[in-house]
Amino acid sequence: MSLLDLSRWQFAITVMFHMTFPAITVGLSIFLSVVYGLYWRTGRAVYLQMFRFWRRVFAVGFAIGVVAGAVITFQMGLNWGVYGARTGPVIGPIIGMEVVTAFFVEAGFIGVLLYGDGRVRKGTMFLSTVMVSVGTVLSSTWIIAANSWMQTPAGFKVVHGRFEPTDWTHVIFNPSFIWRWPHMLAAVLISAAFFVAGISAWYLVKGRAKGFARRSMSIAIGIAALVMPVQLYLGDNVAGHELPRQLSKLEAIEGNWDNGDTGFVLFSVPDQQAARNIAELDIPCLGSYIAKDLTCKTAMPGLKLTPAADRPDMAATFWGFRVMFLAAVLMFGTTFAATVLRVRNRLWTARRFHRFVLWTTPAGILAVLGGWVTAEAGRQPWIVFGQLRTSAAVSRLAPGEVLFSVIGFSVLYLIMLVAYVAYIVRTMRIGPERDDPRHEPPPRDLPDNGLAEDGIPLGSREVAAR
Secondary structure, three states: OOHHHHHHHHHHHHHHHHHHOHHHHHHHHHHHHHHHHHHHHHOOHHHHHHHHHHHHHHHHHHHHHHHHHHHHHHHHHHOOHHHHHHHHHHHHHHHHHHHHHHHHHHHHHHHHHHHOOOOOOHHHHHHHHHHHHHHHHHHHHHHHHHHHHHHOOOOEEEEOOEEEEOOHHHHHOOOOHHHHHHHHHHHHHHHHHHHHHHHHHHHHHHOOOHHHHHHHHHHHHHHHHHHHHHHHHHHHHHHHHHHHHOHHHHHHHHOOOOOOEOOEEEEEEEEOOOOEEEEEEEEOOHHHHHOOOOOOOOOEOOHHHOOHHHOOOHHHHHHHHHHHHHHHHHHHHHHHHHHHHHHOOOOOOOHHHHHHHHHOOOHHHHHHHHHHHHHHHHHOOEEEOOOEEHHHOOOOOOHHHHHHHHHHHHHHHHHHHHHHHHHHHHHHHHOHHHHOHHHOOOOOOOOOOOOOOOOOOHHHHHHHHO
16 A cells, blocks of 8 residues: 555545534534523423533534544644645635634633533523534534635636635635535534434433433424425535536546446446446436436446546445435435324324434434545545645655554544444433433522522523422
């Protein structure tokens, strides 16, 4: 394995590990804002219980995601020093804006979100929760802006081998950003919604904390049902605005080597060296139908249209897209079934559906990861599409040292991922019962001035008083 391969694997493993957490926490921060807003408005104890339970899940994922994100920045400088030197005038300020806007906002309010319950006024708690969610959205905005520029670079000139911005409006609002940013935002909303719905379904299957589980699942499935159709529309437009500029990615996604196939390749085992598929399953005419041609005459382009040296890896691009697409179909079907059950007033008695929803818990995360694999693998062999090859951007490090760090990072990420899953399972088993303010000690007759003088959360005092 070459130095380039090792550096790519190390970066891919780090990004995949990192993306697992924003796929949950960005949407979960918005979910926390919704449930605390409902508690503030209605004063119902179940919303405070939901806020406290899901905050515990959010906090650990948020911390790991921030740490893993910092590692990405260090790897850009270490493994991809040439990339950093040549694109620094464009990428550097964008990443800097993420720090100035998103990190500062999150750092300023995360402490109140985590420790302010019962210590500050409910309005302050709500404002802090909203601001943390704003920070997570801002962070994703700048990251998508930087990555989209690498996909469809615009607003720059090359001076002595360095990319220098000539129009920041075109740099940030490059052709693919306009559609990729809302597409990514909808993706993390849906991902978090299925994460919440799946865990809530587990409580319904077990017959525990039914009030908490029903409210959590109702809000999560409701958000997913509203966003899923929008997401399918956004995804179609991402393809329509990005793939015409990256025809090699489109060809790899379709899974064809030669032109003329009007079908949709559902399953494929590509042989990159031989430029053929060892095995494939093709659905006739479906490709033409997806291209909005019901006459079955529109053929999909083959990857042989692209010179061999400029071809992306078909297996990674093909399967990354299939994971994203099939997970989206699964989630759309699930939200449709949930809507039908809700209309028929059977959503809370359909035990088989609850078990099914439990198994869909990671569907949104897998879709997000599949989408990133499609975007990044399909952009190869370019790190800045059409401008800078990945092979020309890697740092000249000792392969043995990079191999050691790849193994080290892989083991570390595996341990952290197992520990996080174990934490989620333990949190589920402990359950939300301990977060129910109605089970806390009765309040004393103290004036509610927004400050807890006895250690009892103000929110609990008000709920119990009702």
